[in-house]
Amino acid sequence: xxxxxxxxxxxxxxxxxxxxxxxxxxxxxxxxxxxxxxxxxxxxxxxxxxxxxxxxxxxxxxxxxxxxxxxxxxxxxxxxxxxxxxxxxxxxxxxxxxxxxxxxxxxxxxxxxxxxxxxxxxxxxxxxxxxxxxxxxxxxxxxxxxxxxxxxxxxxxxxxxxxxxxxxxxxxxxxxxxxxxxxxxxxxxxxxxxxxxxxxxxxxxxxxxxxxxxxxxxxxxxxxxxxxxxxxxxxxxxxxxxxxxxxxxxxxxxxxxxxxxxxxxxxxxxxxxxxxxxxxxxxxxxxxxxxxxxxxxxxxxxxxxxxxxxxxxxxxxx
Amino acid sequence: xxxxxxxxxxxxxxxxxxxxxxxxxxxxxxxxxxxxxxxxxxxxxxxxxxxxxxxxxxxxxxxxxxxxxxxxxxxxxxxxxxxxxxxxxxxxxxxxxxxxxxxxxxxxxxxxxxxxxxxxxxxxxxxxxxxxxxxxxxxxxxxxxxxxxxxxxxxxxxxxxxxxxxxxxxxxxxxxxxxxxxxxxxxxxxxxxxxxxxxxxxxxxxxxxxxxxxxxxxxxxxxxxxxxxxxxxxxxxxxxxxxxxxxxxxxxxxxxxxxxxxxxxxxxxxxxxxxxxxxxxxxxxxxxxxxxxxxxxxxxxxxxxxxxxxxxxxxxxx
Numbered sequence: 363x364x365x366x367x368x369x370x371x372x373x374x375x376x377x378x379x380x381x382x383x384x385x386x387x388x389x390x391x392x393x394x395x396x397x398x399x400x401x402x403x404x405x406x407x408x409x410x411x412x413x414x415x416x417x418x419x420x421x422x423x424x425x426x427x428x429x430x431x432x433x434x435x436x437x438x439x440x441x442x443x444x445x446x447x448x449x450x451x452x453x454x455x456x457x458x459x460x461x462x463x464x465x466x467x468x469x470x471x472x473x474x475x476x477x478x479x480x481x482x483x484x485x486x487x488x489x490x491x492x493x494x495x496x497x498x499x500x501x502x503x504x505x506x507x508x509x510x511x512x513x514x515x516x517x518x519x520x521x522x523x524x525x526x527x528x529x530x531x532x533x534x535x536x537x538x539x540x541x542x543x544x545x546x547x548x549x550x551x552x553x554x555x556x557x558x559x560x561x562x563x564x565x566x567x568x569x570x571x572x573x574x575x576x577x578x579x580x581x582x583x584x585x586x587x588x589x590x591x592x593x594x595x596x597x598x599x600x601x602x603x604x605x606x607x608x609x610x611x612x613x614x615x616x617x618x619x620x621x622x623x624x625x626x627x628x629x630x631x632x633x634x635x636x637x638x639x640x641x642x643x644x645x646x647x648x649x650x651x652x653x654x655x656x657x658x659x660x661x662x663x664x665x666x667x668x669x670x671x672x673x674x675x676x677x678x679x680x
Numbered sequence: 681x682x683x684x685x686x687x688x689x690x691x692x693x694x695x696x697x698x699x700x701x702x703x704x705x706x707x708x709x710x711x712x713x714x715x716x717x718x719x720x721x722x723x724x725x726x727x728x729x730x731x732x733x734x735x736x737x738x739x740x741x742x743x744x745x746x747x748x749x750x751x752x753x754x755x756x757x758x759x760x761x762x763x764x765x766x767x768x769x770x771x772x773x774x775x776x777x778x779x780x781x782x783x784x785x786x787x788x789x790x791x792x793x794x795x796x797x798x799x800x801x802x803x804x805x806x807x808x809x810x811x812x813x814x815x816x817x818x819x820x821x822x823x824x825x826x827x828x829x830x831x832x833x834x835x836x837x838x839x840x841x842x843x844x845x846x847x848x849x850x851x852x853x854x855x856x857x858x859x860x861x862x863x864x865x866x867x868x869x870x871x872x873x874x875x876x877x878x879x880x881x882x883x884x885x886x887x888x889x890x891x892x893x894x895x896x897x898x899x900x901x902x903x904x905x906x907x908x909x910x911x912x913x914x915x916x917x918x919x920x921x922x923x924x925x926x927x928x929x930x931x932x933x934x935x936x937x938x939x940x941x942x943x944x945x946x947x948x949x950x951x952x953x954x955x956x957x958x959x960x961x962x963x964x965x966x967x968x969x970x971x972x973x974x975x976x977x978x979x980x981x982x983x984x985x986x987x988x989x990x991x992x993x994x995x996x997x998x
Contacts, residue, residue, distance in 0.1 A: 436826050455826050483804045490808050490970070490991065497989035506988035508754050508773050539972055540985055652808070654857055667858055670824035671815035673808065 440666035441635070449638035451646065451677035457668045459648065459677060461638040464586050464618055466661060470634065473660045474653050481525070484651050489532025491649045491673045492580075492614055492631055496537060499612065499629070500577055506540065515577040516543040518609070520600045520625075522583045522591060523549065526615050530582030533614065545572045549596040571603045579604050581613045581625045589617075592624055601625050616643050635663075636677060646677045758984035759953070767956040769964065769995035775986045777966065777995055779956040782904050782936050784979060788952065791978045792971050799843070802969050807850025809967045810898075810932055810949055813992045814855060817930065817947070818895055824858065833895040834861040836927070838918045838943075840901045840909060841867065844933050848900030851932065863890045867914040889921045897922050899931045899943045907935075910942055919943050934961050953981075954995060964995045 439458045447461035462470075475481070497506065500515045519534045521527035527548070534544045543566070550569040583591075583600055591597050601624035604611055613627035618637040630643040634651050650673045658665035669675055757776045765779035780788075793799070815824065818833045837852045839845035845866075852862045861884070868887040901909075901918055909915050919942035922929055931945035936955040948961040952969050968991045976983035987993055 436829075438826065440826075457826055480800070482798070482800055486801045486804045486970075487808055490805055494989075494991065500989075502989050508756065508758075508775055511754075535972065536970055539968065539970060540987060540989065650857065652804075652854055652857055654853065669858060671812075671818075671820050671858065673812065 440664075441668065442664040443635075444662040447638045449636075450680040451636055451648075452680045453668050453675055453677065455670070458680060459636065459668050462635045462663075464637055466663075467635065467637060468586075469661045470653065470657065470663070473657050477654070477657050479651075479653060479657070485525075485528055485532045487651050488529045488615075488633060488649060489536050491651075492529070492533040493536035493540070495629075495631060495647060495649075495674045496533065496578065496580065496612065497540060497542075499610075500542070511541065514541055514543050516545065516572075516574070518572055518576040518579045518604075518607075519544055519546045520579065520581050520583050520604060521546060521548055522585055522597070524585040524588065524591075526582045526585055530580055530614055533580065545576070547571055547600060549594070571600060576607070576609045579607060579609050579611045579625075581611050581627060582615070583625065584613070584617050586617045597624070611644075613643060631674070632677075647674055648677050649674050758982075759986065760982040761953075762980040765956045767954075768998040769954055769966075770998045771986050771993055771995065773988070776998060777954060777986050779954045780981075782955055784981075785953065785955060786904075787979045788971065788975065788981070791975045795972070795975050797969075797971060797975070803846055803850045805969050806847045806933075806951060806967060807854050809969075809991045810847070810851040811854035811858070813947075813949060813965060813967075814851065814896065814898065814930065815858060815860075817928075818860070829859065832859055832861050834863065834890075834892070836890055836894040836897045836922075836925075837862055837864045838897065838899050838901050838922060839864060839866055840903055840915070842903040842906065842909075844900045844903055848898055848932055851898065863894070865889055865918060867912070889918060894925070894927045897925060897927050897929045897943075899929050899945060900933070901943065902931070902935050904935045915942070929962075931961060949992070950995075965992055966995050967992050 438452075438456050441457075441459060443460045443462050443466070445463065445466070447463060449461040451459045451461065453459060471484075474484070496517065500506075500517075505515065517534070517537055519530050521530040531546065534546055538544045546567045548567060548569060581604060583597055585591060592601075604625045610628040611625055613625065613630040615633050616627065616630050616637075616639060618639065626642050627644040629645050629647060630639055631647045631649050632639070633649050634653050636646055636648055639646055648668070650667070650669045655665050655667075756770075756774050759775075759777060761778045761780050761784070763781065763784070765781060767779040769777045769779065771777060789802075792802070814835065818824075818835075823833060835852070835855055837848050839848045849864065852864055856862045864885045866885060866887060899922060901915055903909060910919075922943045928946040929943055931943065931948040933951050934945065934948050934955075934957060936957065944960050945962040947963050947965060948957055949965045949967050950957070951967050952971050954964055954966055957964055966986070968985070968987045973983050973985075
């Protein structure tokens with residue numbers, strides 16, 4: 363029976379299994395490097411991707427969450443300015459944001475004005491975005507709950523007689539609408555425009571500096587052009603008060619470095635593109651004021667928005 | 681020696697310890713309820729807080745995270761209107777937001793205008809806040825990253841020839857600034873104001889409805905007053921296109937119910953105080969347009985901001 367099975371199904375190979383196979387000797391015969399280099403050159407010639415070589419392990423299978431289509435390479439330098447400033451910043455996602463000179467900044471704003479983006483619109487937009495940042499700095503949703511209404515935050519708003527001051531007032535108006543106590547300091551010679559005064563009803567206007575503790579100081583004392591303001595007694599008094607106060611300072615649209623920051627800030631909010639700010643400006647944030655790409659092009663700036671879905675973003679020194 | 685010690689230090693009481701003390705008998709003698717009621721009445725008379733009684737267990741010790749000072753009770757009905765509308769909404773934190781009639785809404789806006797809150801300012805603010813909401817609806821920070829620039833979201837913006845249309849265009853301008861593809865549909869007889877046209881450079885203006893897929897439709901076709909617009913052919917064509925499209929619809933400043941919503945919306949964004957909207961308006965959101973409390977007072981509304989630190993909040997049917 364056994365023999366007949368062997369005759370039918372056997373292959374006469376059983377004898378060979380008795381002698382041991384020489385694995386080491388056979389492995390030595392195989393020149394791995396030569397074979398792989400041959401495969402490599404063949405594939406390179408035919409344009410196919412090399413696969414599975416130890417030097418270049420490209421995955422041959424894609425995971426369910428991987429994209430088969432190759433995306434465009436990410437360009438991190440999306441904003442190109444004609445005369446790059448001395449400083450460069452980058453956003454959280456790595457986009458490069460160059461600084462620009464005050465002259466270019468001024469030309470940009472006047473081009474925006476020609477396109478219909480009036481000072482009034484810009485004031486409103488700056489006010490909304492700056493107040494959104496301030497509300498976050500004051501504690502955001504944790505602080506502003508109905509159960510917390512008995513301890514409203516207090517903000518001291520220091521404003522000079524210029525556009526920067528008007529931006530501060532616009533910000534203060536929105537803060538007051540959101541149940542923040544706003545104490546607005548203005549030098550006593552400032553005559554407010556009619557439309558401003560009527561909008562200021564919710565603010566507590568004072569020509570004296572507050573002697574009660576405040577949660578935050580917003581500094582809009584500085585102007586980009588009239589540096590002589592810094593020698594005025596009201597300016598010095600306000601700046602000294604802010605520096606001696608324990609509350610943190612947010613500077614709104616501060617001027618470029620070199621002019622000396624009388625008030626040391628913890629945060630600074632620059633508009634549309636940053637100026638090269640000094641160390642005293644603290645951590646720099648950038649605010650979108652709604653200038654379209656066409657306006658940037660007019661003054662020679664190649665621009666793609668670095669803001670993503672936000673209107674205020676933090677910048678880091680590159 | 682023992683006797684002399686007893687004479688000096690003993691108290692002659694050792695004998696008493698031999699008889700067992702009758703605990704149960706003594707406990708029965710004590711009328712606990714009578715004693716506590718006596719303490720209770722004494723404290724109530726003297727105004728002191730009762731403490732430790734089984735009926736009224738006030739904690740005598742505070743945890744490290746508890747507040748010793750008693751807070752004011754939370755008032756959830758902070759907004760009181762002269763003629764309450766048929767609907768009431770509430771915010772996430774439970775604040776009641778009553779609806780108002782369109783007549784009161786109109787008086788509110790014209791009072792705001794007298795206080796210097798011009799249409800231009802309101803358009804800018806509505807545009808910023810509506811675009812912030814839209815950017816969130818489109819995917820927010822997950823969608824708007826530099827690595828995702830090759831798949832920009834597309835928004836179809838349907839605008840009629842009225843203030844609501846202008847609000848939509850302001851929103852579209854900010855969306856275009858944030859790298860959203862905006863296709864603006866306008867009926868072909870609309871002559872845009874000069875300042876608008878110049879601002880619209882970034883938008884793709886079309887008098888035809890797009891036949892490519894879009895991510896979101898923003899509906900600004902409806903006006904609060906001219907309901908005769910709904911019979912126009914351009915209106916019907918746009919409304920039919922929107923209803924047949926698979927993209928979700930956001931209605932900006934939609935009119936009150938009863939006038940019929942030609943376009944069914946998934947979300948609606950009301951301004952300052954909601955009108956009583958119909959079911960077809962979808963989920964209702966409220967947008968802050970920066971009207972101060974004094975203006976609300978002028979038209980007889982007692983107002984405290986329901987917005988907290990936000991500028992756009994969801995409302996729920998109360």
